[in-house]
Amino acid sequence: MARQAESKQENLIRLKDRALSATAEGITIADARLADRPLIYVNAGFERLTGYPREAVLGRNCRFLQGAGTDADTISELRDSIEAARECTVEILNYRKDGTPFWNRLSITPVRDAAGEVSHFIGVQSDVSERRRAEDELRRATGELEVALTQVRRDLDLAARVQQSFLPKKTPELEGLQIAWEYRPCAHLAGDFLNVFALDDTRVALYVLDVSGHGASAALLSVTLSRWLSATPSDSCLFRRNEGDSGGYRIACPSEVGAFLNERFQLDARLAQYFTLIYGVLDVSARRFDYVAAGHPGPVHVPVNGTACAYSSTATPIGLLPGVEFQEASLALGPGDRFYLYTDGLTEAVNLRDEELGQTRFCRMLERSRDVTLEQSLHGAIQLMTDWQGSGASADDVSLLAAQID
Numbered sequence: 001m002a003r004q005a006e007s008k009q010e011n012l013i014r015l016k017d018r019a020l021s022a023t024a025e026g027i028t029i030a031d032a033r034l035a036d037r038p039l040i041y042v043n044a045g046f047e048r049l050t051g052y053p054r055e056a057v058l059g060r061n062c063r064f065l066q067g068a069g070t071d072a073d074t075i076s077e078l079r080d081s082i083e084a085a086r087e088c089t090v091e092i093l094n095y096r097k098d099g100t101p102f103w104n105r106l107s108i109t110p111v112r113d114a115a116g117e118v119s120h121f122i123g124v125q126s127d128v129s130e131r132r133r134a135e136d137e138l139r140r141a142t143g144e145l146e147v148a149l150t151q152v153r154r155d156l157d158l159a160a161r162v163q164q165s166f167l168p169k170k171t172p173e174l175e176g177l178q179i180a181w182e183y184r185p186c187a188h189l190a191g192d193f194l195n196v197f198a199l200d201d202t203r204v205a206l207y208v209l210d211v212s213g214h215g216a217s218a219a220l221l222s223v224t225l226s227r228w229l230s231a232t233p234s235d236s237c238l239f240r241r242n243e244g245d246s247g248g249y250r251i252a253c254p255s256e257v258g259a260f261l262n263e264r265f266q267l268d269a270r271l272a273q274y275f276t277l278i279y280g281v282l283d284v285s286a287r288r289f290d291y292v293a294a295g296h297p298g299p300v301h302v303p304v305n306g307t308a309c310a311y312s313s314t315a316t317p318i319g320l321l322p323g324v325e326f327q328e329a330s331l332a333l334g335p336g337d338r339f340y341l342y343t344d345g346l347t348e349a350v351n352l353r354d355e356e357l358g359q360t361r362f363c364r365m366l367e368r369s370r371d372v373t374l375e376q377s378l379h380g381a382i383q384l385m386t387d388w389q390g391s392g393a394s395a396d397d398v399s400l401l402a403a404q405i406d
Contacts, residue, residue, distance in 0.1 A: 187215070
């Protein structure tokens with residue numbers, strides 16, 4: 001029986017030895033009771049990992065793997081852990097027998113005898129060079145990406161400033177006329193745009209447009225359109241040359257403006273980009289706003305007394321179909337009446353239950369704002385939208401342009 005038990009023990013030892021030899025990791029055992037803690041065992045995995053044969057390393061301290069590039073702080077951490085007889089895991093730059101460096105994930109574990117004294121240290125080594133190289137490459141790529149993103153942010157900020165430079169610098173100064181506007185892009189660059197300026201001594205042009213999509217392409221088209229919808233007769237589609245020898249320009253009616261833009265900006269199949277527009281001419285002396293709403297919400301009329309009324313589009317969006325006839329509509333205004341032009345980013349704002357704000361809530365809010373200034377009523381509209389969305393972010397640009405004739 002004793003011989004049988006001894007044979008089982010020998011077989012178990014041989015099995016453990018074969019297992020240690022077969023493992024891919026390097027396994028070492030150092031004798032903690034001898035001076036300088038020499039290695040007394042290394043497995044085949046250690047030989048494969050380091051290139052050192054067993055007979056060349058037994059009896060030596062494992063520090064022979066260190067070299068010029070090995071971090072001094074990591075060496076100090078290892079030394080302190082061994083002196084304190086505590087477990088330690090580090091990643092350390094070591095060198096193979098042929099001098100090639102590799103990143104070694106080294107775990108040191110103290111082994112205690114029956115009396116509780118540390119008798120040996122077991123070391124487990126793994127080559128993590130590929131992972132470290134991948135991490136270094138990721139850090140390098142991340143750094144390059146950060147540089148690129150910083151440049152993109154600078155470019156976007158600059159582009160946004162350029163775009164916003166075309167917004168109204170000041171409102172027309174006509175007797176009895178008040179103008180206010182709000183412009184809230186949902187990102188750096190907006191597809192929305194608005195403007196208001198005098199056409200002559202009694203008439204004012206007002207427009208709000210909304211380019212489909214978002215980002216740079218939408219912003220570029222909105223800026224391009226702002227140049228066509230300008231107060232400079234020679235560069236603008238808001239004016240027509242007088243026929244005959246009289247020369248000069250006349251103010252184009254809104255239907256002519258819609259037809260021109262629709263012809264000039266037909267849908268490009270590659271970009272699938274179009275825009276909606278409300279453009280009109282406010283005749284201050286006649287108290288009348290003549291307009292075209294091409295796929296765009298019509299104005300909201302808020303009389304001094306009575307119910308606010310939201311009007312519908314009068315034509316299809318610009319660029320969708322050729323040869324569209326743009327029908328004009330007129331809004332008669334009484335003293336103190338207000339009207340509002342806006343983009344659907346306001347009324348289509350959704351709350352956390354995915355419900356739209358809608359025109360009705362917008363109109364009721366404007367009715368309640370009759371006694372505040374035009375600017376304050378626009379601030380109230382923005383606050384209404386913000387409160388409705390709750391913690392949700394705006395998914396679309398929002399533009400508002402309001403006028404009042406006293």
